[in-house]
Structure formats: structure tokens, C-alpha cells
Amino acid sequence: MKALSVPHHYYLCTAEQSQQMDKATIEQFGIDGFTLMEVAGSSTAKDLLTELPADSHGLYICGKGNNAGDALVVARYLIQHGHDATLLFISGTEDLSADTEKNFDLLRKITENDSAAASVSILESWAEFEDINGVAYDFIVDGMLGTGLNSDLRGDYVKAVAWTNETDLPVYSIDIPTGLHSDSGHIMGDAIQAEKTYTFGTKKRGFYLEDGYSCTGKILLCELPFPNYLKSCNTFLLDRSWVKEPQYPPAKHKYDAxxxxxxxxxxxxxxxxxxxxxxxxxxxxxxxxxxxxxxxxxxxxxxxxxxxxxxxxxxxxxxxxxxxxxxxxxxxxxxxxxxxxxxxxxxxxxxxxxxxxxxxxxxxxxxxxxxxxxxxxxxxxxxxxxxxxxxxxxxxxxxxxxxxxxxxxxxxxxxxxxxxxxxxxxxxxxxxxxxxxxxxxxxxxxxxxxxxxxxxxxxxxxxxxxxxxxxxxxxxxxxxxxxxxxxxxxxxxxxxxxxxxxxxxxxxxx
CATH class of the missing domain: 3.40.1190.20 (Ribokinase)
Known part of the structure; x- marks a missing residue:
């Protein structure tokens, strides 16, 4: 746009645009997906450590894809700072995405080798979680589903979202609240009502449309090392920080202005x-x-x-x-x-x-x-x-x-x-x-x-x-x-x- 230059962190991208940037950074620029996941998760953990009370216990609700991998990175950092973790895999731990599986292995290495780390419990299904009584959690990390969601939630994901929204615990969503459509902002059957959303690489268009406002809570952008020349977008977020107020020369005559x-x-x-x-x-x-x-x-x-x-x-x-x-x-x-x-x-x-x-x-x-x-x-x-x-x-x-x-x-x-x-x-x-x-x-x-x-x-x-x-x-x-x-x-x-x-x-x- 003439006379307007929008910083990249005010780009509002569709799921496809975000995925294209991610893919191009991996395949063309040479930064692998595991590194991108590490940057995303560590940035989220860094912010959470500034506000979580000491010795708190987090419930990490995970799916199978990279959204779960990001959550596992967060858990790995937080257990090393004294925060207990319960990892709930809604669909089990079989067939995790490659980078998610790798981060699951790293988390287990921490628990096996670092006696000073906080405790980690692993649950393999929603039914297993429902059988547990009396466990007190202090916060929830939503790592169930990411920007690829295009249909209504089904099965145990519906139960997990409903249960999460009924608690009075602070909920932190990874990249996007589970159940929120990344492009349209529609709720796909049901959606997490987050206190904060840590979004990665780019803000998502759906955050600012329809139900996005009610689901995301406070939005924090965690920048990823996408090179600027690979970033492409046609929708932007208006913010005073990038709009330069014009300066007008003094008018010699009233009509000069x-x-x-x-x-x-x-x-x-x-x-x-x-x-x-x-x-x-x-x-x-x-x-x-x-x-x-x-x-x-x-x-x-x-x-x-x-x-x-x-x-x-x-x-x-x-x-x-x-x-x-x-x-x-x-x-x-x-x-x-x-x-x-x-x-x-x-x-x-x-x-x-x-x-x-x-x-x-x-x-x-x-x-x-x-x-x-x-x-x-x-x-x-x-x-x-x-x-x-x-x-x-x-x-x-x-x-x-x-x-x-x-x-x-x-x-x-x-x-x-x-x-x-x-x-x-x-x-x-x-x-x-x-x-x-x-x-x-x-x-x-x-x-x-x-x-x-x-x-x-x-x-x-x-x-x-x-x-x-x-x-x-x-x-x-x-x-x-x-x-x-x-x-x-x-x-x-x-x-x-x-x-x-x-x-x-x-x-x-x-």
C-alpha cells in the first residue's frame, strides 16, 4: 500500500500461507522443522515462567501433530524449572508426528537423567484421565489441534474442550485455540476459551474475525526464523505502532492546508x-x-x-x-x-x-x-x-x-x-x-x-x-x-x- 509499510509481525495469514512459509523455510532456506518447534516452544516457556507461580502443576492436553510437539517443548523447559507436568495424549502416543516423537524422547531423557527435574505423568487416553480423581492442576496447556482444522471437533476432543472450558484454570493455547478455524474465526463445534494464545511465526487471520476475539484471550506472537523474503500476505492488522503520524508544514494561507x-x-x-x-x-x-x-x-x-x-x-x-x-x-x-x-x-x-x-x-x-x-x-x-x-x-x-x-x-x-x-x-x-x-x-x-x-x-x-x-x-x-x-x-x-x-x-x- 502506498505510503504504508506494515512490519511482518502484523501480517494476518491464512493457514495455507503460514504452512507455505513454514515449508519454504525448511526446504528452501534450510532451517529444519525440529528447530522451528524448539524456537516456538522455548519462546512460550520463557513467557510462562514469568507469570506461573512456583512449583505449579500443568496439564498438557496433546494431540498427535506438531501442535503437541510444541507443547512438549514447553513442558520440557518448565519441568526443569520446578513445574510438575501431566501429559494427556487424547489419541495415545502411537503415530505421533516425527518432530513430536523426537521431543517426546527428549522429555523422557530429562525425566530419566535429571533428578532435580519436576515430576512427569503420562496419560494415554481421555478415558484414563477420567479415571483419575483428586489431582490438582494449576494451569492447562492446549496442544491438541493446530491451524489445519477444517471440520467440527469429534470424539474425545469434544470432551476435552468442554471439560477445559468448565474449569476455572488459566488455559494457554499453542499457536491457536483448539476448535477455532484459523482463517474464518468460526468455532468448529466447540473451541477452547484461552487466557492466552501463543501463536508462532505469524498471527492468524481468524483471531480477528467472528469468534476469534472470544477464544484467543491475549495474543502473543512468538517469532520464528522465517526469512522476510519468504513471507507473503495480503491481510494486515491495524496498529498505531506502524502508522507514522504525518507532519504538515505550516500554512502561509488558510487554503494551503x-x-x-x-x-x-x-x-x-x-x-x-x-x-x-x-x-x-x-x-x-x-x-x-x-x-x-x-x-x-x-x-x-x-x-x-x-x-x-x-x-x-x-x-x-x-x-x-x-x-x-x-x-x-x-x-x-x-x-x-x-x-x-x-x-x-x-x-x-x-x-x-x-x-x-x-x-x-x-x-x-x-x-x-x-x-x-x-x-x-x-x-x-x-x-x-x-x-x-x-x-x-x-x-x-x-x-x-x-x-x-x-x-x-x-x-x-x-x-x-x-x-x-x-x-x-x-x-x-x-x-x-x-x-x-x-x-x-x-x-x-x-x-x-x-x-x-x-x-x-x-x-x-x-x-x-x-x-x-x-x-x-x-x-x-x-x-x-x-x-x-x-x-x-x-x-x-x-x-x-x-x-x-x-x-x-x-x-x-x-
């Missing part, structure tokens, strides 16, 4: 225009010029003294009409700037006609929001004109569905729709919701890692549109304007205490 035209307002819907104009003005734009129907001008004169008003039409016009188009274009041409179209314009037939003509004729930067999105969706096959500059569209999920004429049922499908639509239509798309998703013209997407559902509520979207429009007008590229709008628009709402959602926090990195 840019002009944002907000074409907005209709009878009964003036609040949206007021919120958007105030939001944009607060970011230091040289001039915010509100273009509105003349009949509602007195409302804006009373509520927006710092904003330049340009009324169009007659005194009895209370909505935008196609006959206003020429006058509005002339206003914009007097002092070129960017345009935000939509807050509170309504859905009158006259307004629909105006918007349809404006979409076709205006060639500058255009941010389409609110009712203007509804107007755009009325076109059978809408397109950004080939000779137009850039478009940013900011739909909530319902508006996005209308724009695509293709309903979607979950966040994963919405992400796919955003990626496809932004690339096919050559636009920047901000899909409001939880998470909010920014789709770029290249098809790359950015997801928020914090709760942004308030932007889909009445009024908050107008604040967001004003912020994005302001950053665009101040000279930032479209994608970066959207990023800054989501970060700083959220903070503005949070500081004003108009929502109880938590403010974004940096993600942890080991």
Missing part, C-alpha cells in the same frame, strides 16, 4: 452534516466548505460558525436536486479540493438523480458516505469513471451488501467481498463493523484489532467520514487516510466518553 467540500444535509437530517464538518475541521484542514440546500442554511449558520457555507438552489429547497449540479460544480472549481458526499442528504428521488449525475461527472477525489452510498447502490452496475481521480467508499455491512448485490453471512466472507470489490472497482473501501476492514486498490486489506462497532451506529460514521476526508485533504494517500481515520476517529470518540469500548492497545510481541 487544503479544502474539503462536504456536500450534505436535507430537511430533518442536518445533524449528520454538522458532525462530519466538525470532525473534519478538528483535524486542521485549511477550510471546510459545506455545500447544502438553501432551505436548511439557517440551521448550519447557527451550529457551524467556523465552517464556510455555500447554499444552493432556492429558499424553499430542502434537499439536493439535479438542477443544483451545475452550481455545485462551479463552487468546487473556484478552489479545487476533495469532496465528501453523503452525510444526511436523504433519499428523495431528486437527490438520487443529483447523485447519479455527480458520480458520472465529477473527476476529483470523492469520498462517498451514508445516503450517497444508497444512491450509488441503486445503479445496476456502478463504476468509478475511468478518468476520475480516487474514490473512498465507507459502507456499514448493510450498505456493503447493497453495493455488491451479494449478501454475506460472516466476517470472513465480508473480508473476501471487500478485497474483491476494492480491487475490481479500483477504489479504497472502508467497511465499518467489527472488525472494520480497509480494502485497497491492490486487493490488500487491513483489519482493526479492537472493537470498532460504534462506527456502524448513527452519528459515529459521520465523525469517521469527516476524519478520513480531512486526512485525505491534508495530502495523505487514500489508504493511509482511511487508516488514520479509523485510529484517530476511534480515539476521539473514546476520549469524549461517548462509548465504553476500550481504546486500541499495541499487540504483544515476544
Amino acid at each position: 487544503g479544502v474539503l467540500y462536504i456536500i450534505a444535509g436535507s430537511e430533518g437530517l442536518t445533524g449528520a452534516a454538522i458532525l462530519a464538518a466538525r470532525s473534519a475541521w478538528a483535524e486542521g484542514v485549511g477550510a471546510v466548505i459545506l455545500v447544502c440546500p438553501r432551505g436548511i442554511l439557517p440551521i448550519f449558520e447557527n451550529n457551524l460558525p467556523q465552517i464556510i457555507k455555500k447554499p444552493v438552489g432556492m429558499k424553499d429547497d430542502t434537499c439536493l436536486k439535479e438542477e443544483h449540479l451545475e452550481q455545485i460544480v462551479q463552487i468546487i472549481e473556484e478552489r479545487p479540493g476533495d469532496v465528501l458526499l453523503g452525510p444526511g442528504i436523504g433519499r428523495e428521488p431528486d437527490t438520487l438523480a443529483f447523485c447519479t449525475s455527480f458520480f458520472a461527472q465529477y473527476k476529483g477525489n470523492l469520498l462517498i458516505d451514508a445516503d450517497a452510498l444508497w444512491c450509488l447502490a441503486q445503479q445496476e452496475d456502478w463504476q468509478k469513471p475511468a478518468d476520475a481521480a480516487s474514490w473512498i467508499v465507507t459502507p456499514h455491512p448493510g450498505e456493503l451488501s447493497k453495493l455488491t448485490k451479494d449478501p454475506f453471512s460472516d466476517g470472513s466472507q465480508r473480508l473476501d467481498v471487500v478485497r474483491k470489490l476494492s480491487k475490481e472497482k479500483d477504489i479504497t473501501l472502508v467497511s465499518k463493523g467489527f472488525p472494520s476492514i480497509i480494502g485497497t486498490r491492490t486487493g490488500k486489506c487491513v483489519l482493526t484489532g479492537y472493537d470498532t462497532r460504534m462506527f456502524a451506529r448513527a452519528g459515529f460514521g459521520d465523525v469517521l467520514a469527516g476524519k478520513i476526508g480531512a486526512y485525505w485533504t491534508l495530502g495523505n494517500p487514500a489508504a493511509k487516510s482511511a487508516v488514520l481515520g479509523l485510529l484517530n476517529g476511534y480515539d476521539k470518540i473514546y476520549r469524549d466518553k461517548t462509548t465504553t469500548h476500550r481504546s486500541p492497545e499495541p499487540n504483544d510481541l515476544i
Whole structure:
């Protein structure tokens, strides 16, 4: 994305992308899988040792694959620091993956040769575990199933997950909570509710979609020695740590800091225009010029003294009409700037006609929001004109569905729709919701890692549109304007205490 450089530890990868990096590192770069497992498990153990109480007893619930091998590395380190371990192999210890079998052997060498190590008990089935009574555990390590899960949990894995979630013990998941789909964030029948998830190499896309938020707990990334040139991803996690706040040179004249035209307002819907104009003005734009129907001008004169008003039409016009188009274009041409179209314009037939003509004729930067999105969706096959500059569209999920004429049922499908639509239509798309998703013209997407559902509520979207429009007008590229709008628009709402959602926090990195 132009003007945005995302660090590799904010990549959100699918299971296939993660597996390809792992395979390429082993086969092309020359670091074997056993070494990668050692790095993953030792990094996890290092963090656990900082928070586990002394002499605690861990229950390690393991499957047969490499997820279990990672858990065995953790157990090997922890028993050497005085933490007892019970290893529960849900499907027995036959046919373990090669690296998991090797780590099982190493763990047994420790127990056989190090008299100072803590005790290790081994259980070969869930039934064997159920027969044990009175053992007190202090924590659970979930090493059952990893990112390859593509069907609902079955058999004893269902029992193990249900039992784990019923305990009040802290649960630490290895790479991904068992039962959580790595790509979609769906719960596959049932899933571990972890206190922490230690994820390896890359963060997983499903952590930030659908049920991912409720399953992962705190996410800690344990970096693996994947060379950067083998890392490939098209989805990224939004975080303030990698977004450089722009520095603007002092303006010699108010218009040097840019002009944002907000074409907005209709009878009964003036609040949206007021919120958007105030939001944009607060970011230091040289001039915010509100273009509105003349009949509602007195409302804006009373509520927006710092904003330049340009009324169009007659005194009895209370909505935008196609006959206003020429006058509005002339206003914009007097002092070129960017345009935000939509807050509170309504859905009158006259307004629909105006918007349809404006979409076709205006060639500058255009941010389409609110009712203007509804107007755009009325076109059978809408397109950004080939000779137009850039478009940013900011739909909530319902508006996005209308724009695509293709309903979607979950966040994963919405992400796919955003990626496809932004690339096919050559636009920047901000899909409001939880998470909010920014789709770029290249098809790359950015997801928020914090709760942004308030932007889909009445009024908050107008604040967001004003912020994005302001950053665009101040000279930032479209994608970066959207990023800054989501970060700083959220903070503005949070500081004003108009929502109880938590403010974004940096993600942890080991």
C-alpha cells in the first residue's frame, strides 16, 4: 500500500500461507522443522515462567501433530524449572508426528537423567484421565489441534474442550485455540476459551474475525526464523505502532492546508452534516466548505460558525436536486479540493438523480458516505469513471451488501467481498463493523484489532467520514487516510466518553 509499510509481525495469514512459509523455510532456506518447534516452544516457556507461580502443576492436553510437539517443548523447559507436568495424549502416543516423537524422547531423557527435574505423568487416553480423581492442576496447556482444522471437533476432543472450558484454570493455547478455524474465526463445534494464545511465526487471520476475539484471550506472537523474503500476505492488522503520524508544514494561507467540500444535509437530517464538518475541521484542514440546500442554511449558520457555507438552489429547497449540479460544480472549481458526499442528504428521488449525475461527472477525489452510498447502490452496475481521480467508499455491512448485490453471512466472507470489490472497482473501501476492514486498490486489506462497532451506529460514521476526508485533504494517500481515520476517529470518540469500548492497545510481541 502506498505510503504504508506494515512490519511482518502484523501480517494476518491464512493457514495455507503460514504452512507455505513454514515449508519454504525448511526446504528452501534450510532451517529444519525440529528447530522451528524448539524456537516456538522455548519462546512460550520463557513467557510462562514469568507469570506461573512456583512449583505449579500443568496439564498438557496433546494431540498427535506438531501442535503437541510444541507443547512438549514447553513442558520440557518448565519441568526443569520446578513445574510438575501431566501429559494427556487424547489419541495415545502411537503415530505421533516425527518432530513430536523426537521431543517426546527428549522429555523422557530429562525425566530419566535429571533428578532435580519436576515430576512427569503420562496419560494415554481421555478415558484414563477420567479415571483419575483428586489431582490438582494449576494451569492447562492446549496442544491438541493446530491451524489445519477444517471440520467440527469429534470424539474425545469434544470432551476435552468442554471439560477445559468448565474449569476455572488459566488455559494457554499453542499457536491457536483448539476448535477455532484459523482463517474464518468460526468455532468448529466447540473451541477452547484461552487466557492466552501463543501463536508462532505469524498471527492468524481468524483471531480477528467472528469468534476469534472470544477464544484467543491475549495474543502473543512468538517469532520464528522465517526469512522476510519468504513471507507473503495480503491481510494486515491495524496498529498505531506502524502508522507514522504525518507532519504538515505550516500554512502561509488558510487554503494551503487544503479544502474539503462536504456536500450534505436535507430537511430533518442536518445533524449528520454538522458532525462530519466538525470532525473534519478538528483535524486542521485549511477550510471546510459545506455545500447544502438553501432551505436548511439557517440551521448550519447557527451550529457551524467556523465552517464556510455555500447554499444552493432556492429558499424553499430542502434537499439536493439535479438542477443544483451545475452550481455545485462551479463552487468546487473556484478552489479545487476533495469532496465528501453523503452525510444526511436523504433519499428523495431528486437527490438520487443529483447523485447519479455527480458520480458520472465529477473527476476529483470523492469520498462517498451514508445516503450517497444508497444512491450509488441503486445503479445496476456502478463504476468509478475511468478518468476520475480516487474514490473512498465507507459502507456499514448493510450498505456493503447493497453495493455488491451479494449478501454475506460472516466476517470472513465480508473480508473476501471487500478485497474483491476494492480491487475490481479500483477504489479504497472502508467497511465499518467489527472488525472494520480497509480494502485497497491492490486487493490488500487491513483489519482493526479492537472493537470498532460504534462506527456502524448513527452519528459515529459521520465523525469517521469527516476524519478520513480531512486526512485525505491534508495530502495523505487514500489508504493511509482511511487508516488514520479509523485510529484517530476511534480515539476521539473514546476520549469524549461517548462509548465504553476500550481504546486500541499495541499487540504483544515476544
